[in-house]
Amino acid sequence: MTSIAFIGLGIMGSPMAVHLQDAGHDVAGYNRSPEKTRPLVEAGGTAADSIADAVRSADVVAIMVPDSPDVEQVLTGEGGVLEHARPGTLVVDFSSIRPDVTVRLAEAARERGLRYLDAPVSGGEAGAKNAALSIMVGGEPADFEAARPVFDAVGKTVVHVGPTGSGQTVKAANQLIVAANIQALAESVAFLEAYGVDLPSALEVLGGGLAGSKVLDQKKQNMIDKSFTPGFRIALHHKDLGIVTAAAREKGVVVPLGGLVAQLMGSALANGDGDLDHSGLLRGVERLSGRLGTDRTS
Structure with missing residues (x-):
């Protein structure tokens, strides 16, 4: 069992978080609209009151938010992941954002002792609900292998495509x-x-x-x-x-x-x-x- 913080429980993030909980992981979810945490809670997960609350004891932090500024806020904003995650935590960004922003955020994460993968997905809502997403992953090969249990719970085609930014x-x-x-x-x-x-x-x-x-x-x-x-x-x-x-x-x-x-x-x-x-x-x-x-x- 892995302790996972899942940030962003929208159309894609909610079913992904539920699949991770169903796979036996311990998932704490955070969303700006608290009602979006309900499916995860019904699946046995927990609702976090803040990003800090979600990530403080997590082994893995998964992010699924709309755009580059949203990921930046989640990671580097006040009360964000970089401020509260433990050294060695693996950050997996499932969002689709600019490659150059990904490279910059990965560098900031590594400076704080965190590991970082960009792992955008394809397959839409149906793929998220059916755990059949295609996941294209950029980052260190060792981190990719460490994240395999997470990817396998939500995706069907999972490929490491190169260094940081390659996924994006x-x-x-x-x-x-x-x-x-x-x-x-x-x-x-x-x-x-x-x-x-x-x-x-x-x-x-x-x-x-x-x-x-x-x-x-x-x-x-x-x-x-x-x-x-x-x-x-x-x-x-x-x-x-x-x-x-x-x-x-x-x-x-x-x-x-x-x-x-x-x-x-x-x-x-x-x-x-x-x-x-x-x-x-x-x-x-x-x-x-x-x-x-x-x-x-x-």
Whole structure:
């Protein structure tokens, strides 16, 4: 049994913390909205009153928060992890943030005697609920092996991809691929509907050929039903594409498709769709085509 502090119990963090508790670990969860700790408590975990309370006796500190400033606050803010975690504690950041910020935070953690892994995940809410996440891990190989029991409780595909920051870099590439696929699927759906094709049948046969993908499998029903309850919100994907374009620019890599999809994601955000699932990019295609209905979920 390992003592784990889990900071951030949202759509992704809550089921991950519950899986860790179910796997036999002793999990203390902290969230700014205290009611979010309920599923963990019902699973036998404990609710911490503060970050300090959660991490003080933890062997592992897991973090799952939205963006780079949030991770910085959790780690370096007053009452944060670096102030209260014991030397030797392993910090595992499951958040998706900028690679350069990760490198800087890892250095700060190591200066305080902590170990640090960046371990962003892919798979969305379904992957978190089913303990089937893909986890791309950056950091020291020995720390990666030490964290294996944690990763195995929440993920299905777990790969050490290189030194600190590598996990975040691979996650940025993941978000570029996913966004491009969702946009292509959305355009195809709008195209098929304009011609009156039976959409479920069309997507079934497309899924059986080279056009098939996990994006099509997981997002086609959202687009068929015009229902975009968030598994992964447009606002967060917009943030991630900003990471992609900024990181690519720093290395002199040209990502024309990434830039275009980032603008389309930004348009969706500007039009009030930020809290919808990223399959809601379909609404952007419909909006540009003059086919968007008045119902916000259609």
